Amino acid sequence: MHCLIIGAAGMLGDGLAKRLIREGKVGTRKIAKLSLFDIIEPKKLEGGDVEIATGATDIADPAAAVALIEARPDVIFHLAAIVSGEAERDFDKGYSINLDGTRYLFEAVRAAHEKDGYFPRIVFTSSLAVFGSPLPEVISDDFIITPRSSYGTQKAIGELLLADYSRKGFFDGIGIRLPTICIRPGKPNAAASGFFSSILREPLAGQAAVLPVDTSVRHWFASPRAAIGFMVHAAMVDTSLIGERRNMTMPGVSATVSDEIEALRKIAGDEAVALINHQPDPAIEAIISTWPQAFDAKRALDLGFEADSSFEAIIEAYLEDYAPKIGG
Template identity: 60%
Template structure:
C-alpha cells in the first residue's frame, strides 16, 4: 500500500483544521483500516523533511531529532510515530520516506510553499514567466520525480529486517541554492530562458521556507540502496526528457 495523499505545506499552514483532518486523522483512519483488515502488508508512507526544525547543523545527520516548526511538519511527524508503532505491533510492515522537495514537478503549481522551486524551472522552459518569492541564497535539497518513483518502489521491496525499528528514512537528494538552480537552467536552456524568472518577495512563503532544513547526510537510506541525482543539471534534464519529450545532449 502506498500512502501519498495529503494537504501540502502551504495549505496545511493556512488551513489548520483541514491539514489535521487530512494529514493526521486521514492517515490514522487508513492505518486502522489496514489493521482491521488483518493482512499485514508492506505500507509505504511519504513523509517530509518538514519534520525537522531549526536550528540546524550544516549537514543534518540521521540522528537529528525532529522538531517541526510548521503544522504540516507536525502532522507528518505524528504520522511517522503512528507508522512505527503500528509496525511494531505487527499491523503492517511500514516504511516512511522523508522526501526532499520534488523538482521539477509536472503540471500546474500547487499550494505547497515549495512550489516555486519547480516553478522557476518549469515555467521558463514552457515560455512563461516565473515568480521567485525568496532570496537566491536559499539552500535546499531536491530530487526529481524519477527519483521519487524509484524511492517508492525501493521502499516497497526493501527487506524490513535490514531497516530495523527506526522505520522512517530521510531520502538522499541534491543540495543547491536557488541561484545555483537558475545557473543550471541557464547552462541547459540559455540566458533568455533564465530571464523569465522575476523576483517578487513573499513574506508568508519566506517565513515557512527559512525554517526548513538544507542538507542531509541520508547515510541510512544510501546504505539501504536509495539513490538520487548527483547534480541539479540532471534534475532539469530529467524534466525535459520526461515531461517535454526532448532529449538533452
C-alpha cells in the same frame, strides 16, 4: 500481488502507477492488480497484464480506509495529503486529511490484521518539514524531528504512528521523507515550495516566473523520477535491515536557488533566466526559513535508495519525462 496507491491522481501517484504498470512487478513479485484511489477518481491507464481498478474516496472518512483494504492489497502506497501551504492556511483540513486519514488507514489495517492475520507493506511518504530550526547545515540520520509547521507536525505524527504500528506487528511499514520534488510538471500547486519548480518549469516553456525568496536559499531536492524510484524501492527493501526506526530521509541534491538558476542557464541559456522575476514574499520566506538545507542520508543510501546526480540531471530528467522540447 496486489498494489494499492492512495493519492493516485497526484503527479507522483500517477507516475508511480505508470512505472508499476510498465515494469509489471515489484522486485521479483509480479503485479496482478493495481488499485488507484484519490479524492477524485484517477485517470484511466492501460494496464497490459495488470488488472487496473480506480475510484474516488475521501480518506478523512473512517469508512473509506476499511473499504480500501477490503481486497487485502499486499503493498499500500500512502501518498494522499494536502500540501504544506494549504495545511498551514487551513488548520482543520490539514489535520483531517494528513493526520486523521493516516490514522484511519492504520487502524483499518490493524483491525484486519487482528481479524485474519492481514500483514501488508505500507510505504508512507513523509516530508523534510518534520525538521525545524535551529538546524545544522547538514542533518544526520540521528537528528531529532522538531517540526515548525502544521504540515510538518502532521507528517511527524504519521511517522511515529507508522513506527509504533510496525513495532506492534500490525503491518510492515516504512516511511520515506521525500526531498522537495523538482521539477513538478503541470500547473503550480499550493505548496510553499512550489516556486522551486516554477522558476525552472515556466522559463523552460518560455513563460515568466516569480521568485519569492533570496537566491542564497539552499534546499534538498529530488526529481519526480527519483522520488518514484524511492517508493518502488521502499516497497521491496528488506525491512529487517531497518529495525524499529522505520522512517528515513531520502538522498537528494543540496542546491541553492542560485545553483538552480545556473543549471537552467547551462541548459536553456540566458533568455530563460531573464524570465525569472524576483518578488520577495515574507510569508513564503518565513516558512522556507524553517526548512533544512542538506542531509547525510547514509541509512537510505546503504539500503540501496538512489538519488539524482546533480541539478542539471534533475532538469534533464524533467525534459525527458515531461517536456521533450523546451518551450514545446
